[in-house]
Amino acid sequence: MNGGRDIPKLTVTMLGTGGSGKTSFLMGMYGAMANGVDGYFVHTPVRADHIDLLGAWRKLLDSGSYPLPNDMKGLKFYEFVLDLGFSGTIMEVDWLDYRGGALSDRNQAADTAALEERLAQSDSIYIVLDGAKLGAWMSAKMDGDADRPAALQEDLGTGTINGYIMRAVHARRQLGRPLPSLVVLITKEDLLVAATRLSRAGALQAVEAQLRTLLRVAFAPDTRALVNPTTLDAVGGQDGMDRSFKAPFIFTFTEYLRSAIAAEHQFLEAATAQRQRNADEIRLLETRLRGLFRPGRKGELSAEQRQIVAKAELHKANLEAMRTQAATLEAELAGLRIYDSGEPRGAW
Incomplete structure (x- = not known):
């Protein structure tokens, strides 16, 4: 479970x-x-x-x-x-x-x-x-x-x-x-x-x-x-x-x-943005600034990319598991008197 x-x-x-x-x-x-x-x-x-x-x-x-x-x-x-x-x-x-x-x-x-x-x-x-x-x-x-x-x-x-x-x-x-x-x-x-x-x-x-x-x-x-x-x-x-x-x-x-689930979404969005920034910097180092960057910077970025991807995969798995569990539980709440911002959630 x-x-x-x-x-x-x-x-x-x-x-x-x-x-x-x-x-x-x-x-x-x-x-x-x-x-x-x-x-x-x-x-x-x-x-x-x-x-x-x-x-x-x-x-x-x-x-x-x-x-x-x-x-x-x-x-x-x-x-x-x-x-x-x-x-x-x-x-x-x-x-x-x-x-x-x-x-x-x-x-x-x-x-x-x-x-x-x-x-x-x-x-x-x-x-x-x-x-x-x-x-x-x-x-x-x-x-x-x-x-x-x-x-x-x-x-x-x-x-x-x-x-x-x-x-x-x-x-x-x-x-x-x-x-x-x-x-x-x-x-x-x-x-x-x-x-x-x-x-x-x-x-x-x-x-x-x-x-x-x-x-x-x-x-x-x-x-x-x-x-x-x-x-x-x-x-x-x-x-x-x-x-x-x-x-x-x-x-x-x-x-x-x-x-x-909302927190997992926020993490994945932040991870995606960080991964894109790293990819852009790596691409810049490989093309326009070849030979001008400090030694090891590309390796640091690549290692960081791998860590971001690994963490993102774990969070994706958590997200899917929580979505599945939430969908099951939501079905059990059908007909209850639940309010979102003062409005009833569905019909009683």
Whole structure:
């Protein structure tokens, strides 16, 4: 599966307020994906994390007890590996769960600085929004009794999250790094749908209309974002687990490949230009300036040409492998709610 290429290690950071469902999503994702979803498997080399996550998952399956909202302040790191059966590892993930309470605590200066540095390193940012709060607000709005959107924005933490992400984007541009992809997780989908009294499709369309105001960063120019509803009620239904737990991973990796393919293109373009410059200089030395150039210059240029060609061939091979892999993964994303610069990518 890896075709001799290095296994990519992606950096993912998850943001959301306390009680938004970050812990439930992480637990459900690991529990479902550890058992395999459509041939994809997730595991962690950290034994303590494996035990803790699966223990919480088993508790949910046995008793229906959801984890209590975790409002601890600070950073929680996980290491995950995504495999496609026995075919090989697709990616490794360095995952950070930024505890919800810290988003609104201005006194945690050290955590804030660490988070901003982390976001500048992140290939993908997962934004977790509480679907129950969204549903309750939308229900009140339909009844003509809703608070202003600014109040909901405060409840969901989207104002703070918008600011964090825009600072991260600025930092990545300064470093010459590709922009992060965004995954907007709407948790508690079942509660959202029940509160709005709409069909699932109608509720999600109404939510996305609100998100354009609440979370503008996800619909900004040059932004690629997946809006993905999740619910632990998806457990036991293959389609639901594909959508709730597999889709975010596949989207994140596909967007990573998109950026990597662009970088390979840039390298090959630069290599082609350098090779042409060297060829022109060699031709000049051989014709118009015969005998006037310093000894060995032609040999240096020829050796450089061989190195450029060899590197270019490796990058071409990488490019073709990534294109093939990306095409396969893109097919799995069909029908998901993906936005490019605020415009839906294809029909839902």
